[in-house]
Amino acid sequence: MSASPAAEEPAGAAVANESEPFWTPNDMAALGRLSVLARRLAPSLWRGRRRARRVGGGSELVDTRPYSLGDDPREIAWHVYARLDRLVVRVRADEMPLRVALVVDASASMGHGRPSKLRQAARVAAGLAAVALAADDRVAAVVAGAAGGALATSGGRAALPKLLSWLGTLRPAGQADLVGAAAAASAASRGRALCIFVSDFLCPEGSLAGPRAARSRGHDVALVQVLDPSELDPADPGDVDLEDEETGEVITLRAGTALAAYRAALAAHQAALEAGATEIGAPLLTVRSDEPFEDVVSRAMRRGLLRAGGAR
Amino acid sequence: MNFASPAFLAALGLILPVVAAFLVKQRRRIVRVSSTLLWRSAALTRSKNRRLRDLHRLLALAACVLGVAALSLAASKPSLGRSPGATVFVVDVSASMDAGGRASPLSRARTELSKFVARRPGGHRYALVAAGASPVTLAGLTDSDETLSAALGRLRAERGSSDLPAAVRLASALAAGEPGGRVVLFSDGVERINDLAGESKVPLTQRHLSTPALDNVGLVSLSLHTPRDSAGAGERDLRASIATSSSRERRVRVVVSSGGVELARRALTLRPQGEADLSMRVESAGSELRARVEPDDGIEDVLPGDDEASVVDEAVTMPRAWIFQHPPPADDTEASEPSDVFFVRKALLAAGVNEVYALSYRSGPRWAEIRPNDVIVAVGSFAPPRRAVAPMLFVGSSAGQLPVTGLRSIERAAGDTRLRSVETGDPLLEGVSLDEVTVEQAFATKTVPEGAKALVEFEGGAAVLRGGVGPEAWIYLGLVPTKSDVVLRVAFPVLVANAVSLLSGVRSHVVAETLPRSEVLLQSAPLAAVAPEPPPGWLPGLRPSALWAAFAVALLGVEGLAHRKGRALS
Numbered sequence: 001m002s003a004s005p006a007a008e009e010p011a012g013a014a015v016a017n018e019s020e021p022f023w024t025p026n027d028m029a030a031l032g033r034l035s036v037l038a039r040r041l042a043p044s045l046w047r048g049r050r051r052a053r054r055v056g057g058g059s060e061l062v063d064t065r066p067y068s069l070g071d072d073p074r075e076i077a078w079h080v081y082a083r084l085d086r087l088v089v090r091v092r093a094d095e096m097p098l099r100v101a102l103v104v105d106a107s108a109s110m111g112h113g114r115p116s117k118l119r120q121a122a123r124v125a126a127g128l129a130a131v132a133l134a135a136d137d138r139v140a141a142v143v144a145g146a147a148g149g150a151l152a153t154s155g156g157r158a159a160l161p162k163l164l165s166w167l168g169t170l171r172p173a174g175q176a177d178l179v180g181a182a183a184a185a186s187a188a189s190r191g192r193a194l195c196i197f198v199s200d201f202l203c204p205e206g207s208l209a210g211p212r213a214a215r216s217r218g219h220d221v222a223l224v225q226v227l228d229p230s231e232l233d234p235a236d237p238g239d240v241d242l243e244d245e246e247t248g249e250v251i252t253l254r255a256g257t258a259l260a261a262y263r264a265a266l267a268a269h270q271a272a273l274e275a276g277a278t279e280i281g282a283p284l285l286t287v288r289s290d291e292p293f294e295d296v297v298s299r300a301m302r303r304g305l306l307r308a309g310g311a312r
Numbered sequence: 313m314n315f316a317s318p319a320f321l322a323a324l325g326l327i328l329p330v331v332a333a334f335l336v337k338q339r340r341r342i343v344r345v346s347s348t349l350l351w352r353s354a355a356l357t358r359s360k361n362r363r364l365r366d367l368h369r370l371l372a373l374a375a376c377v378l379g380v381a382a383l384s385l386a387a388s389k390p391s392l393g394r395s396p397g398a399t400v401f402v403v404d405v406s407a408s409m410d411a412g413g414r415a416s417p418l419s420r421a422r423t424e425l426s427k428f429v430a431r432r433p434g435g436h437r438y439a440l441v442a443a444g445a446s447p448v449t450l451a452g453l454t455d456s457d458e459t460l461s462a463a464l465g466r467l468r469a470e471r472g473s474s475d476l477p478a479a480v481r482l483a484s485a486l487a488a489g490e491p492g493g494r495v496v497l498f499s500d501g502v503e504r505i506n507d508l509a510g511e512s513k514v515p516l517t518q519r520h521l522s523t524p525a526l527d528n529v530g531l532v533s534l535s536l537h538t539p540r541d542s543a544g545a546g547e548r549d550l551r552a553s554i555a556t557s558s559s560r561e562r563r564v565r566v567v568v569s570s571g572g573v574e575l576a577r578r579a580l581t582l583r584p585q586g587e588a589d590l591s592m593r594v595e596s597a598g599s600e601l602r603a604r605v606e607p608d609d610g611i612e613d614v615l616p617g618d619d620e621a622s623v624v625d626e627a628v629t630m631p632r633a634w635i636f637q638h639p640p641p642a643d644d645t646e647a648s649e650p651s652d653v654f655f656v657r658k659a660l661l662a663a664g665v666n667e668v669y670a671l672s673y674r675s676g677p678r679w680a681e682i683r684p685n686d687v688i689v690a691v692g693s694f695a696p697p698r699r700a701v702a703p704m705l706f707v708g709s710s711a712g713q714l715p716v717t718g719l720r721s722i723e724r725a726a727g728d729t730r731l732r733s734v735e736t737g738d739p740l741l742e743g744v745s746l747d748e749v750t751v752e753q754a755f756a757t758k759t760v761p762e763g764a765k766a767l768v769e770f771e772g773g774a775a776v777l778r779g780g781v782g783p784e785a786w787i788y789l790g791l792v793p794t795k796s797d798v799v800l801r802v803a804f805p806v807l808v809a810n811a812v813s814l815l816s817g818v819r820s821h822v823v824a825e826t827l828p829r830s831e832v833l834l835q836s837a838p839l840a841a842v843a844p845e846p847p848p849g850w851l852p853g854l855r856p857s858a859l860w861a862a863f864a865v866a867l868l869g870v871e872g873l874a875h876r877k878g879r880a881l882s
Binding site for chain 2: 108109110111112113117200202203204228231237239240241242243244245246247248249250251252253254257258259261262264265266269
């Protein structure tokens with residue numbers, strides 16, 4: 001947080017109306033690159049995620065495909081290996097395209113910073129959606145904030161422009177209800193999905209309430225935490241009162257020790273967030289709001305954020 | 313409101329820096345952040361929103377300002393209610409007030425008065441009067457705590473009874489004319505029943521200090537008489553009455569001594585809260601005789617001051633007594649003598665009157681023998697005309713030439729013979745105890761002749777009066793000897809002896825100074841017709857300044873608690 005002379009910052013504007021355009025031609029090019037990358041990496045990306053979801057087998061064997069690292073060894077067709085000296089795995093009839101539900105936190109706190117955390121969240125969500133759509137997955141989007149709103153599951157080429165247009169209308173306001181958003185995501189995705197929560201996870205009521213709710217509904221969960229540089233490494237605020245943009249809470253700081261106390265609290269909060277994410281088997285990625293979103297998505301792909309599974 | 317130390321009001325100026333600090337704090341910058349979640353650990357205070365934060369600060373400011381103001385007021389010692397004011401405290405210092413050591417009524421009065429002095433409202437003045445036999449002003453109206461405390465230290469019980477009406481009159485005179493003036497009386501009750509409220513010109517309040525139930529024995533009367541049949545010039549009849557306050561039977565011994573030499577010793581048994589009489593023949597001849605009562609049963613005696621009395625024997629020449637009765641007796645023998653005459657004659661002889669003659673309308677020439685210093689005693693319902701100039705004693709007379717008018721018969725059955733007041737200070741009643749005397753019938757009047765004095769009053773009127781001077785002096789005893797048990801008590805011969813002494817100017821007996829019976833019995837009775845409400849400024853708990861201080865501490869505590877909790881007050 002910067003101790004700037006401006007006592008009050010302007011209220012949150014729609015991401016599309018911030019000082020910089022929401023999508024530039026460079027950003028579109030980056031999305032394209034991500035899509036290509038996604039197609040190329042699809043087998044390794046999705047392999048291991050496209051396993052049968054119905055426990056007990058009985059599904060029809062319809063095809064085989066080459067073995068990739070991470071495939072279930074029980075699906076290796078050993079008789080093919082014996083004959084052809086090639087490892088292949090069986091493809092079952094009930095494997096289906098992955099559904100991805102993007103839950104974007106559009107609460108008032110996400111409007112903080114320039115560029116705002118919401119802008120970064122929207123761009124990261126768009127990047128993740130581009131990757132998923134490139135792999136023929138279906139994507140739904142839900143916003144958690146005062147406005148609410150959801151974009152139903154869709155796929156194909158027309159889905160991404162529609163999503164970009166929808167994300168451009170988001171504006172930070174109100175308080176985030178990630179639990180409600182998890183329920184909305186379930187409805188929007190029309191089935192079990194990979195719920196990716198993009199938020200700053202600075203909720204007084206419990207940062208992981210929404211992800212836990214999604215997990216309890218049987219969804220896979222992944223977390224992307226977006227923080228402003230001033231939140232990750234704030235300057236000494238001095239002798240001021242702080243007002244929460246989202247809740248309106250006003251606190252009077254204890255002079256001299258505020259910064260040290262904040263850093264300790266941030267470290268503890270992050271540790272608790274990671275512990276909670278591990279508990280529900282959700283990969284966690286923390287990004288800065290000024291970080292190029294393409295790099296963020298690439299990191300997410302390398303971290304396996306878009307893989308299903310994990311600890312159940 | 314008045315202030316005893318107004319200089320402390322300057323502390324109200326401390327409110328200015330408090331308000332200034334508040335205004336400075338109000339100008340603190342507000343910086344909006346995405347979330348205060350991680351800043352909470354460094355927060356001094358938290359409020360749900362700006363409005364509540366401002367309200368919290370305003371309330372804290374108000375609590376702080378009011379707390380400073382309350383402390384300043386407390387230090388300045390404000391006083392509430394009527395002020396300035398004047399209160400005169402009258403403290404009964406009769407002997408019974410000292411019974412019980414530390415728990416005595418006098419000790420309790422001293423303790424309570426000390427609290428009064430400590431809680432004295434600013435601008436209010438106090439005075440202190442000791443109500444003994446003669447009231448004494450120990451401290452005039454003053455606002456000096458030191459003077460009042462010193463006066464309290466001089467409070468001492470006296471060996472005797474208290475003249476409360478005189479003390480109340482004195483206190484009333486001190487308080488009269490003062491704004492808010494009033495009198496507060498501390499007493500364990502009254503020896504005689506009287507309406508004190510009428511003695512005071514200002515409001516009178518009582519503080520009744522009950523006497524604890526304690527064991528006490530003491531002398532209530534001691535007198536020395538010259539017997540008619542004395543064998544020698546030094547022979548005397550010593551008569552004493554001993555009483556006890558104990559609720560159980562007491563055994564005592566009475567030791568009579570003269571010049572340090574024991575003359576006689578007697579053992580007596582006293583019934584609970586009762587009295588016993590003692591009569592013995594002793595040899596004194598002009599010396600001082602001392603009588604002392606000592607417990608003989610191992611039970612305590614809480615009031616040593618009433619255990620001893622002394623008399624100095626004085627040789628006298630007794631007057632002659634002429635007993636008038638109508639109708640006259642059939643003969644001069646004692647057998648035909650009416651009972652009332654009999655009792656009076658015996659009392660006269662016991663009083664040392666050696667010559668007692670009969671007188672009637674038929675006496676004729678004998679009237680001329682009466683000398684001015686003789687005493688004519690009219691016994692019976694009919695009183696004689698004044699055919700001779702000599703003092704007269706009327707006993708049970710209701711008709712004839714009487715100095716008293718409006719006499720009427722009062723009966724015990726109607727409640728008219730209940731004792732109302734006794735002037736124990738009058739010489740006629742010296743050593744005479746009429747407590748618990750049973751009077752079936754008496755004659756009394758509601759009209760006291762001019763110049764005369766009513767000494768014993770029953771509910772039905774005054775029954776003992778005296779008036780006149782010299783040869784025209786008279787004493788009227790409305791008691792009918794045959795209709796009362798007073799003739800069976802020591803009181804009657806003492807009464808008759810006193811009457812003879814007063815009328816003739818000659819004393820054949822000496823009465824020692826002893827404590828009144830009510831003092832020995834430690835009798836405690838609430839006063840009648842006195843307002844029970846406490847005086848101004850008498851708060852059962854704290855002075856106003858202490859209340860303000862407590863209020864200030866509470867306010868500052870609230871402010872500090874709110875500040876420490878860091879929560880909005882609403």
